[in-house]
Amino acid sequence: GAVVSQHPSRVICKSGTSVKIECRSLDFQATTMFWYRQFPKKSLMLMATSNEGSKATYEQGVEKDKFLINHASLTLSTLTVTSAHPEDSSFYICSASLTSSGNPYNEQFFGPGTRLTVL
């Protein structure tokens, strides 16, 4: 199956700093990528949808200036948590979708996640 990677897998930062998380589709081109966050013992919450070459679409309640998303190529999307605070500590997961005849059901392939801890 298709492989999605995330980097870094874990990051610890100081309050007030910005953190960038990368999401890459390794063996396919992803026209659409999605970003989720997950708090302990909770379900995944969709944050935003990004399409290559266009602005991301954010879910209600997600601050677009706080969580900057860039989808510059068909294999890379980045999520930058700006001016991070302890309440931003969470598990961030990306997924990628290949929109083509090779994926007629528009299945999403998930990355392994990034654990962010803000001190």
Place this chain on the structure above:
Amino acid sequence: DAKTTQPPSMDCAEGRAANLPCNHSTISGNEYVYWYRQIHSQGPQYIIHGLKNNETNEMASLIITEDRKSSTLILPHATLRDTAVYYCIVRRVTPGNQFYFGTGTSLTVIP
């Protein structure tokens, strides 16, 4: 997309079949049922999906009722590695269409 309802937790003995139910009574005719699972601190893993016919793959079987208002994921011979949270998701197959995760079922396989 239609909402789903799953029991919060289930136990299953190792080697036995695990049957995970999901209710989706408001499902539309063009919505598919997807199942994913998430092992602790990992990204979700695709298991299976279906529209109205029962489906089987190397991981599991999906049984969808005739009225499509509920479905059951069956892991035929559960192992300890199947301990995970299982999510049932209903969505239209549209390019760029999102997945919205519910609360899922936490399955614990007991030795």
